[in-house]
Amino acid sequence: MKKEMHPHNTCTLGMAVASCFEKLSDEEMRLLEENLVVVNYKKGEILCKQGTLASHIMYLCCGLVKIYMENDAGSLILKVLPAGNIIGLTALMDGANVFRYSAYAYQDCKVRLIDIRTFKHLIIKNSAFANEVINLLCENLIQTQIRFFAFTQKQSYGRLADTLICLACNIFKKDEFEFQLTRKELAELTGMTTESVIRLLSKFKNDGLIEMEGKILRIKNKEKLQQISDFG
Amino acid sequence: MKKEMHPHNTCTLGMAVASCFEKLSDEEMRLLEENLVVVNYKKGEILCKQGTLASHIMYLCCGLVKIYMENDAGSLILKVLPAGNIIGLTALMDGANVFRYSAYAYQDCKVRLIDIRTFKHLIIKNSAFANEVINLLCENLIQTQIRFFAFTQKQSYGRLADTLICLACNIFKKDEFEFQLTRKELAELTGMTTESVIRLLSKFKNDGLIEMEGKILRIKNKEKLQQISDFG
DNA sequence: CAAAAATTATGATATAAATCATATTTTTTC
DNA sequence: GAAAAAATATGATTTATATCATAATTTTTG
Numbered sequence: 302m303k304k305e306m307h308p309h310n311t312c313t314l315g316m317a318v319a320s321c322f323e324k325l326s327d328e329e330m331r332l333l334e335e336n337l338v339v340v341n342y343k344k345g346e347i348l349c350k351q352g353t354l355a356s357h358i359m360y361l362c363c364g365l366v367k368i369y370m371e372n373d374a375g376s377l378i379l380k381v382l383p384a385g386n387i388i389g390l391t392a393l394m395d396g397a398n399v400f401r402y403s404a405y406a407y408q409d410c411k412v413r414l415i416d417i418r419t420f421k422h423l424i425i426k427n428s429a430f431a432n433e434v435i436n437l438l439c440e441n442l443i444q445t446q447i448r449f450f451a452f453t454q455k456q457s458y459g460r461l462a463d464t465l466i467c468l469a470c471n472i473f474k475k476d477e478f479e480f481q482l483t484r485k486e487l488a489e490l491t492g493m494t495t496e497s498v499i500r501l502l503s504k505f506k507n508d509g510l511i512e513m514e515g516k517i518l519r520i521k522n523k524e525k526l527q528q529i530s531d532f533g
Numbered sequence: 534m535k536k537e538m539h540p541h542n543t544c545t546l547g548m549a550v551a552s553c554f555e556k557l558s559d560e561e562m563r564l565l566e567e568n569l570v571v572v573n574y575k576k577g578e579i580l581c582k583q584g585t586l587a588s589h590i591m592y593l594c595c596g597l598v599k600i601y602m603e604n605d606a607g608s609l610i611l612k613v614l615p616a617g618n619i620i621g622l623t624a625l626m627d628g629a630n631v632f633r634y635s636a637y638a639y640q641d642c643k644v645r646l647i648d649i650r651t652f653k654h655l656i657i658k659n660s661a662f663a664n665e666v667i668n669l670l671c672e673n674l675i676q677t678q679i680r681f682f683a684f685t686q687k688q689s690y691g692r693l694a695d696t697l698i699c700l701a702c703n704i705f706k707k708d709e710f711e712f713q714l715t716r717k718e719l720a721e722l723t724g725m726t727t728e729s730v731i732r733l734l735s736k737f738k739n740d741g742l743i744e745m746e747g748k749i750l751r752i753k754n755k756e757k758l759q760q761i762s763d764f765g
Numbered sequence: 766c767a768a769a770a771a772t773t774a775t776g777a778t779a780t781a782a783a784t785c786a787t788a789t790t791t792t793t794t795c
Numbered sequence: 796g797a798a799a800a801a802a803t804a805t806g807a808t809t810t811a812t813a814t815c816a817t818a819a820t821t822t823t824t825g
Contacts, residue, residue, distance in 0.1 A: 370682045377685045379678060391678075394671035395664070401675050424664060431663040432627070432656060438670035439626035443633050445674060446611060446623075449681040450602045453609045453724040456811070484773065492685040494813060499774060515821095689782070715802065726783060731804060747791095 364410025691765025
């Protein structure tokens with residue numbers, strides 16, 4: 302029933318690829334270019350750290366990044382972002398330009414660091430741009446709410462199945478992919494312990510739902526996995 | 534440590550009171566007034582239903598509302614909103630003007646139903662207004678992420694303590710308040726079962742942290758409760 | 766390339782919280 | 796204002812998942 306209403310939103314790990322820059326005029330684009338720096342991050346490096354002052358909005362040109370919140374007790378991966386996404390939009394909020402989460406490079410990344418004042422200036426000057434930013438924030442909010450809801454409703458099997466499908470469909474865009482994530486990270490993505498992830502993955506493997514060869518993960522039975530995601 | 538950084542964000546049930554309308558000119562305000570209807574909802578009525586087409590953005594003039602997501606398996610209260618809040622901002626997203634959640638009146642409510650096209654028009658025409666909408670969305674997103682994170686980190690005692698403090702501080706704004714929520718609703722707010730809520734509330738009562746007389750709930754030891762919220 | 770460190774794996778045990786069952790109290794309804 | 800329904804309460808039992816322990820791989824590092 303839920304699926305009939307929002308079939309596109311079954312995956313809770315979504316990505317809102319940024320289309321806002323298309324709305325800028327040539328002149329505005331020039332202004333943007335003048336107020337950004339391109340930085341390359343190596344695999345394993347931190348793009349931004351939760352709690353630090355955000356002087357930039359980040360645009361991910363290429364690479365793969367995880368966005369996560371952390372404290373002494375543990376951490377939660379909020380999302381995994383492929384190229385084309387913006388990182389740190391919430392720092393736009395007036396009077397609180399602080400990163401609310403950290404970002405970590407799974408792969409080598411090329412990032413455009415856009416000066417936040419310039420970004421804000423463009424929001425004020427170009428209403429179509431502002432509108433696209435609103436779209437992005439809405440999509441982000443919806444996605445987070447759906448994921449939050451799913452976490453409270455599904456138990457571990459469902460959450461893991463859901464996450465595997467999302468990774469395949471939304472992030473790597475094929476059913477077989479080199480799996481960059483450790484079991485520990487999959488745990489942070491699904492809200493359980495590393496041991497539990499390992500156990501459930503073995504179960505999925507034994508049941509013929511997935512195959513694992515070294516770092517390669519292959520989804521063998523997406524329908525069954527989807528069923529587990531829906532009803533688990 | 535976390536607390537030192539964001540002491541204002543300890544409560545995961547926050548409210549972003551809408552300040553966007555202050556940014557409108559007299560003429561824009563007139564346009565707004567012409568394109569809204571004021572509707573009174575009685576306690577217990579539904580203001581909007583998840584999945585339905587959103588032709589309006591709602592502004593809550595007075596009353597108290599819960600925002601929740603639901604499916605066959607259960608429901609999750611995303612937030613509780615007092616007067617001054619906007620409901621349904623995510624429907625602003627182009628090409629998907631559907632309510633992603635339902636809203637229910639805890640008390641009699643007065644609501645301004647603002648035509649969504651007019652609202653979008655104002656975003657395009659008035660950049661200060663657009664900027665405030667962005668602020669609201671950012672605050673919503675941050676709040677949702679923090680709450681989501683808290684849910685994955687804290688266990689039931691912590692989540693319940695947190696929710697009680699939030700209700701007192703953010704929603705009713707005093708330590709003693711007439712408790713509109715049933716135990717079932719408190720369960721939907723904290724992500725546990727009704728029985729568990731009842732058990733934990735009794736525990737809190739026995740430990741002298743709260744008092745309950747009929748529908749009145751009184752917080753007796755906020756420091757201890759905060760401690761449970763932080764480390765539970 | 767050997768040593769150290771990290772990751773993956775599996776089993777045994779503990780535990781938080783759900784589920785089930787039943788009773789009491791409060792609220793709603795006719 | 797009596798009957799029905801809903802909400803609150805408490806106990807017994809089950810279960811999903813965490814925790815703890817230990818071993819086998821794989822990866823990293825000097």
